[in-house]
Amino acid sequence: MTTSNKKEKYKVKLELFEGPLDLLLYLIKKSEVDIYDIPIESITKQYLDYMDLIKELNLNNVGEFILLASQLIYIKSQMLLPEDERGEEDEFEDPRMELVHQLLEYRKFKNAAFNLDSLQKEESKRFPRFAKIAFEESNTIKKLDVSIFELLEAFSKILDSKDLSLMHIESETITVAEKIAEFQEILKNDIQVSFNEIFKKAHSKMELICSFLAVLELIKQGEIKVIQNENFGEIILQRTMH
Amino acid sequence: MSKDKVDNSEKVPASQDIDKIKSIIEALLFASYDPLSAQKIKTIIQNDFELTTTDIKKTIYKIKEEFEAEGRGFEIVEIAGGYHIRTKKEFSKWLEILLNKRKKETLSQAALETLSIIAYRQPVTKADIEDIRGVNADGVVHKLLEKGFITIFKKKDAPSFPYYYVTSAKFLEHFGLRSLSDLPKLDHRLTLS
Numbered sequence: 001m002t003t004s005n006k007k008e009k010y011k012v013k014l015e016l017f018e019g020p021l022d023l024l025l026y027l028i029k030k031s032e033v034d035i036y037d038i039p040i041e042s043i044t045k046q047y048l049d050y051m052d053l054i055k056e057l058n059l060n061n062v063g064e065f066i067l068l069a070s071q072l073i074y075i076k077s078q079m080l081l082p083e084d085e086r087g088e089e090d091e092f093e094d095p096r097m098e099l100v101h102q103l104l105e106y107r108k109f110k111n112a113a114f115n116l117d118s119l120q121k122e123e124s125k126r127f128p129r130f131a132k133i134a135f136e137e138s139n140t141i142k143k144l145d146v147s148i149f150e151l152l153e154a155f156s157k158i159l160d161s162k163d164l165s166l167m168h169i170e171s172e173t174i175t176v177a178e179k180i181a182e183f184q185e186i187l188k189n190d191i192q193v194s195f196n197e198i199f200k201k202a203h204s205k206m207e208l209i210c211s212f213l214a215v216l217e218l219i220k221q222g223e224i225k226v227i228q229n230e231n232f233g234e235i236i237l238q239r240t241m242h
Numbered sequence: 243m244s245k246d247k248v249d250n251s252e253k254v255p256a257s258q259d260i261d262k263i264k265s266i267i268e269a270l271l272f273a274s275y276d277p278l279s280a281q282k283i284k285t286i287i288q289n290d291f292e293l294t295t296t297d298i299k300k301t302i303y304k305i306k307e308e309f310e311a312e313g314r315g316f317e318i319v320e321i322a323g324g325y326h327i328r329t330k331k332e333f334s335k336w337l338e339i340l341l342n343k344r345k346k347e348t349l350s351q352a353a354l355e356t357l358s359i360i361a362y363r364q365p366v367t368k369a370d371i372e373d374i375r376g377v378n379a380d381g382v383v384h385k386l387l388e389k390g391f392i393t394i395f396k397k398k399d400a401p402s403f404p405y406y407y408v409t410s411a412k413f414l415e416h417f418g419l420r421s422l423s424d425l426p427k428l429d430h431r432l433t434l435s
Contacts, residue, residue: 018351018355020376021376064377067376102376105374106374106376108428109359109428111429112355112428113358116358117349120348120416121348122331123416123417124348126331129272
């Protein structure tokens with residue numbers, strides 16, 4: 001089985017989680033910058049760093065991330081134009097404006113989604129009669145307590161911390177399926193395992209990536225959930241109750 | 243069934259009827275899988291009792307107060323345009339054990355974002371959702387339809403495609419809302435974090 005085949009088979013749907021605008025909001029919040037005055041240069045750079053990772057993982061909706069990346073690069077180029085080439089003063093519009101509107105609009109609904117989440121949590125404490133039947137009717141959309149970007153960031157840190165040049169270069173073939181089986185075995189014995197822990201024994205970059213894809217696949221299948229005890233705390237993988 | 247209609251409408255419930263009506267409504271609420279509206283109750287009992295929806299609502303409030311006064315483990319909640327018997331929130335811990343630790347399903351971030359766009363902007367098309375979220379909406383819209391949180395809305399005098407989506411009664415029920423006007427204000431966060 002070739003590498004590309006494997007990747008094809010385990011393509012993970014990122015749209016299960018969030019999209020490019022969410023990544024951008026996340027970067028803006030993390031950099032603590034004003035949404036109305038986005039430092040395009042540095043935000044674009046950070047965004048492109050994530051793009052590399054997203055491409056590497058061959059996620060399904062990579063095209064949507066590329067679309068926003070090209071929008072960012074276009075804005076950057078507009079910002080670099082000397083003022084006299086931008087036209088008359090009163091005609092000049094900040095090239096970032098359209099993106100800012102898009103972000104604000106998206107954020108509005110992201111907040112609304114946050115509110116709905118609080119409501120659903122409250123309502124879930126009240127049980128109707130026939131609750132068991134209702135449970136059986138519903139199935140598998142799972143809530144991710146840690147965002148995909150925090151997970152990507154944690155994974156990216158792991159990649160950075162390893163000296164990849166010292167690692168084996170694809171000498172052995174490791175599949176995502178093997179990794180899934182391995183993690184299932186680990187979680188049979190322990191309810192929880194630290195996210196960092198599972199990458200410790202990896203011997204190659206391929207193995208690191210397969211491990212990460214295996215985690216995403218297990219989340220998707222609802223076998224594990226990702227939790228964090230405090231903001232920016234250690235990320236923990238936990239077996240879900242059946 | 244063949245009762246004289248005029249006779250029926252002139253009928254004013256006697257005091258023993260009032261107690262009986264209360265018990266009937268209680269029985270209906272007890273056995274109903276879905277939230278029951280006052281209108282539906284009115285239709286169910288109309289051959290025997292001529293009651294307005296206001297009368298029915300008053301009766302339901304009376305039952306609700308009785309449950310409350312007796313310190314029952316359940317209550318009547320007003321939800322999705324109707325009334326539903328549910329256990330009180332403070333007992334959730336034990337109900338989860340009874341139901342094998344299974345909490346009620348909670349929706350994913352993508353599903354919640356999509357639902358909020360539909361809820362606040364309905365009727366909307368898939369393209370409207372994609373414009374706001376910046377990602378393809380096929381999968382998540384399909385899932386929400388499948389789970390009954392949204393339905394397809396027929397716009398009068400509009401071509402049948404693209405589809406317009408609106409939220410359903412199940413949506414209101416899931417989030418504990420009486421109606422869409424109960425939705426939190428857009429641009430406002432319930433809790434700061």
